[in-house]
Amino acid sequence: xxxxxxxxxxxxxxxxxxxxxxxxxxxxxxxxxxxxxxxxxxxxxxxxxxxxxxxxxxxxxxxxxxxxxxxxxxxxxxxxxxxxxxxxxxxxxxxxxxxxxxxxxxxxxxxxxxxxxxxxxxxxxxxxxxxxxxxxx
Amino acid sequence: xxxxxxxxxxxxxxxxxxxxxxxxxxxxxxxxxxxxxxxxxxxxxxxxxxxxxxxxxxxxxxxxxxxxxxxxxxxxxxxxxxxxxxxxxxxxxxxxxxxxxxxxxxxxxxxxxxxxxxxxxxxxxxxxxxxxxxxxxxxxxxxxxxxxxxxxxxxxxxxxxxxxxxxxxxxxxxxxxxxxxxxxxxxxxxxxxxxxxxxxxxxxxxxxxxxxxxxxxxxxxxxxxxxxxxxxxxxxxxxxxxxxxxxxxxxxxxxxxxxxxxxxxxxxxxxxxxxxxxxxxxxx
Amino acid sequence: xxxxxxxxxxxxxxxxxxxxxxxxxxxxxxxxxxxxxxxxxxxxxxxxxxxxxxxxxxxxxxxxxxxxxxxxxxxxxxxxxxxxxxxxxxxxxxxxxxxxxxxxxxxxxxxxxxxxxxxxxxxxxxxxxxxx
Numbered sequence: 001x002x003x004x005x006x007x008x009x010x011x012x013x014x015x016x017x018x019x020x021x022x023x024x025x026x027x028x029x030x031x032x033x034x035x036x037x038x039x040x041x042x043x044x045x046x047x048x049x050x051x052x053x054x055x056x057x058x059x060x061x062x063x064x065x066x067x068x069x070x071x072x073x074x075x076x077x078x079x080x081x082x083x084x085x086x087x088x089x090x091x092x093x094x095x096x097x098x099x100x101x102x103x104x105x106x107x108x109x110x111x112x113x114x115x116x117x118x119x120x121x122x123x124x125x126x127x128x129x130x131x132x133x134x135x136x137x
Numbered sequence: 138x139x140x141x142x143x144x145x146x147x148x149x150x151x152x153x154x155x156x157x158x159x160x161x162x163x164x165x166x167x168x169x170x171x172x173x174x175x176x177x178x179x180x181x182x183x184x185x186x187x188x189x190x191x192x193x194x195x196x197x198x199x200x201x202x203x204x205x206x207x208x209x210x211x212x213x214x215x216x217x218x219x220x221x222x223x224x225x226x227x228x229x230x231x232x233x234x235x236x237x238x239x240x241x242x243x244x245x246x247x248x249x250x251x252x253x254x255x256x257x258x259x260x261x262x263x264x265x266x267x268x269x270x271x272x273x274x275x276x277x278x279x280x281x282x283x284x285x286x287x288x289x290x291x292x293x294x295x296x297x298x299x300x301x302x303x304x305x306x307x308x309x310x311x312x313x314x315x316x317x318x319x320x321x322x323x324x325x326x327x328x329x330x331x332x333x334x335x336x337x338x339x340x341x342x343x344x345x346x347x348x349x350x351x352x353x354x355x356x357x358x359x360x361x362x363x364x365x366x367x368x369x370x371x372x373x374x375x376x377x378x379x380x381x382x383x384x385x386x387x388x389x390x391x392x393x394x395x396x397x398x399x400x401x402x403x404x405x406x407x408x409x410x411x412x413x414x415x416x417x418x419x420x421x
Numbered sequence: 422x423x424x425x426x427x428x429x430x431x432x433x434x435x436x437x438x439x440x441x442x443x444x445x446x447x448x449x450x451x452x453x454x455x456x457x458x459x460x461x462x463x464x465x466x467x468x469x470x471x472x473x474x475x476x477x478x479x480x481x482x483x484x485x486x487x488x489x490x491x492x493x494x495x496x497x498x499x500x501x502x503x504x505x506x507x508x509x510x511x512x513x514x515x516x517x518x519x520x521x522x523x524x525x526x527x528x529x530x531x532x533x534x535x536x537x538x539x540x541x542x543x544x545x546x547x548x549x550x551x552x553x
Contacts, residue, residue, distance in 0.1 A: 019443045022475060037321060040474065040506040044514065047477040106478060109514040317509075324505030331525055358517045362508035364501060364524035364533075 002132075005066040005073070013059040018050055021062065025077065028064050032073040034135050042075060042133040045113040048106050049079045049129055057081025057127060067132065074115070074134040082126040089121050141191045143254040146244045147237060148186050154236050155182050161232035165225070177212050182233070184208045194257055197264040209265055210272040217276025226273050227266065234262040293319050295326040302403045303332045304396065306371075308341030316352040320359055327365050334403045335360050338396050340371030350385040357390050366391070366406065370399035425450045427457050432464040433534060434496075439472045447483045455490050465534035466491045469527055471502030481516045488521045497537040498522065501530035 008028075010021050025046045029039045046062075053060045060081030067076045086092050093107050111117040116132035147154065158178060184205045193201035209230070216226045237258050245251040293315075298304045305323050309315070327335055337356060342349065353369060360367035370393040372380075380387060393399040404411060423446060428435040434457055436450070454466065468487065470476070476484070484500060491498040499522040511518065522537070524530035 015444050019441055022441065037317070037506045037509060040504075040510045041513065043475050044477050044510045047475060047479075048514075051477070051479060109478065109516070112513045112515070113510065320509055321505065324508060328505060328525065331529070333525065333529065355512045359505075359508040359512045362511060362518060362523055363503050363505065364499075364522075364529065 001070055002076075003068050003070075004076075005068055007066075008064045010062045010064060011059075012050055012053055012062060015054060018047065018054075021050055022047055024064060025075070028066060028075050029133075032066055032075065032135055034075070034133070038133055038135070038137060041113040042077075045110045045131055045133070046077055048110045049077070049131070052106060052129075053079050053081050056086075057083030060126070069134070072135045074132050074137065076130065076132045079129045080126065081128075085123040085125055085127055086119075086121040087123055089119055093119070141194055142245070143241060143257070144189050144191060144194055146241065147189060150240045150244070151182065151186055154186075154240055155179065157236035157239055158182065158233050161235055162229065165228045165232060178233075181205070181208050181212060185233075194261070197261045202261070202265075206265065206268055209268055210275075213269045213272025214276035214279070217273045218280055223270075223273060226269060230262060230266055230269050234259065237262075289315065289318055293322050295322050297326075297330055297332070298336070298400060299403065299407075299409075301330075301332050301407060302334045302336065302400070303327060303330060304336040304338060304400075306338040306341060306396075310344070311339075311342055311349045311352050313348075313352065316356065320356050323356065324359060324363060327360065327363055333365050334406060335365055335367045336396065336399045336403065337367060337369045338371040338399070339369060339376070340373070340396070342371075345376045345379055347383050347385055350380065350383070350387065354387070354390065368393060368399045368402055370394070370396045424453065427453055429457070429461050429463070432538075433531070434458065434461065434463045434466045435469070436467070437469040437472075441473065441475055442480055442483075444479060447480060451483055451486055451490070454487055455494065458491060458494050458496050463496050464538050466496055466498040467527065467530050467534060468498070468500045469502050469530075470500060470507075471504065471526075473507065474504065476503075476507050476511060476516075478514060478516055481511060481514075481518060485518055485521055488518075497534055497541065499524050499530045499533050499537075501525065501527055 006028075008024070010024060011017070012021060022043050025043050026039060029042055034042070050062065053062070058081065060079065060083070062080075063076075063078040065076040065078070067074050093111070107119070110131070114131040114133045115137035116130075118130040119127065120129075121127040155178065159175065162174075162178070188201050188205045190201065193199040212229075213226055216229070238255050241254055241258070242251060245254060288309075293305065293307070296304045296306070303323070303326050305319065305326075307319060311319070323335055323337070326332070337353065339345070339353070345353075357367040357369070368391045369387075372392050372394050391399075391402065393402060425436060425438060425440075425446065428437075434454065436454065438450075440446075442450070457463065458466065466487070468484070470484075473480075488498045488500075500518075501524045503523060522533060524533045
């Protein structure tokens with residue numbers, strides 16, 4: 001069972017929103033006492049996903065939550081856009097695949113940085129990515 | 138005011154119960170002597186008798202026992218940590234039940250009432266026995282968790298073997314959690330000591346499979362990102378065989394069979410030379 | 422517009438990144454740096470990232486680009502002072518910055534630059550210190 005301890009919304013519409021957003025994530029991670037390495041992994045993952053949000057989704061909303069799974073606290077981030085969506089999610093999760101001009105390690109690389117990773121996408125409707133990083137994960 | 142006879146009897150006979158219980162505990166446990174054990178027993182008996190009332194005696198799950206449960210949980214956890222056996226921990230509570238029942242049988246003459254009342258007490262105590270069991274297990278788990286942490290801590294010492302060279306002997310299986318600790322320690326030490334060469338000795342790693350190799354490669358990559366070189370030593374013949382058979386590519390990594398030859402390589406990279414001292418005899 | 426200062430020290434260019442880079446800032450740095458290499462005919466570029474707490478794939482690509490661009494223009498480049506947590510995150514992300522030279526600190530970075538320049542001027546020798 002995952003319980004939500006606190007919750008905050010963040011609207012991302014332009015590139016300048018990225019750094020304040022990362023700071024917000026860092027703040028939340030520091031608040032639950034997350035170590036420096038896991039903080040770095042979480043913020044890097046958040047940075048990757050927020051770039052995707054801007055690049056492919058044309059901006060969107062991120063929900064930053066402190067959660068508890070009964071054993072420890074963690075940070076959950078939900079990235080939601082109303083972009084074109086991803087036709088083949090499993091293909092997008094493959095190492096080395098990319099439609100943009102990035103290095104193609106966005107999604108699978110990001111997945112390796114966090115403890116839980118979930119992606120839901122509907123063509124024409126948008127994409128929602130949810131990640132969780134546990135305090136000692 | 139409580140009207141239930143059993144509740145009344147037990148509350149009145151608190152001293153007798155405690156005395157009986159202590160005797161029983163002594164019989165069970167040859168080490169029973171310490172004052173804190175007596176104190177524990179008194180605490181527990183007091184909170185138990187305080188909680189006992191007309192209402193609570195009829196319902197073993199009553200919230201009225203919360204305080205008792207708390208005390209009992211604390212005692213069980215601490216007993217587990219101090220190394221008491223499960224039998225000792227269990228009989229602690231059961232000898233309390235025996236004391237209660239003995240007092241009751243002395244005071245209540247009608248067998249059918251005695252039976253009914255004894256059953257109620259049994260139910261309450263049995264419910265608490267489950268809690269004792271849980272508390273004991275929790276105590277043991279705490280011990281195990283602490284030991285695991287300790288093992289992780291001790292087993293990753295970073296040794297400064299030369300100016301600019303650090304070595305890290307890995308002992309035991311390398312899983313991803315361990316790799317993270319090893320990597321963090323190693324990189325931190327590299328930065329702190331300003332070392333340009335790190336030697337990772339895997340003589341103490343029982344088996345190398347593709348996952349372990351993956352962890353090693355990651356460690357080497359991270360070391361290089363910092364601007365240091367990483368040498369892996371302690372490659373035993375069977376490890377070399379496994380690595381080749383599994384098709385693991387270690388060609389980008391400097392590997393050596395012994396820590397000594399890794400150190401020699403480090404010296405070469407640092408352009409250092411180790412010479413035997415020339416002993417000259419002079420007439421004085 | 423905000424820009425990251427590029428210092429000239431003899432044959433070298435020195436860049437200290439003190440803030441978390443956002444995209445425009447990073448792209449400006451890339452452009453400014455190659456222009457400076459040309460303007461001063463620099464032989465080496467040293468980038469200090471010891472204050473950078475986050476490097477994602479975009480930033481990693483910029484750093485890689487700077488390395489390659491400098492080399493094409495005949496200058497050596499080295500990145501110094503990466504934080505351990507950043508290095509571990511990059512490795513996990515799958516970004517090992519192939520082709521970028523790294524050093525522990527500015528001092529060691531300078532040493533590495535000098536030896537790389539000596540080697541490239543002495544040609545023939547194909548020894549290099551690149552991370553692979």
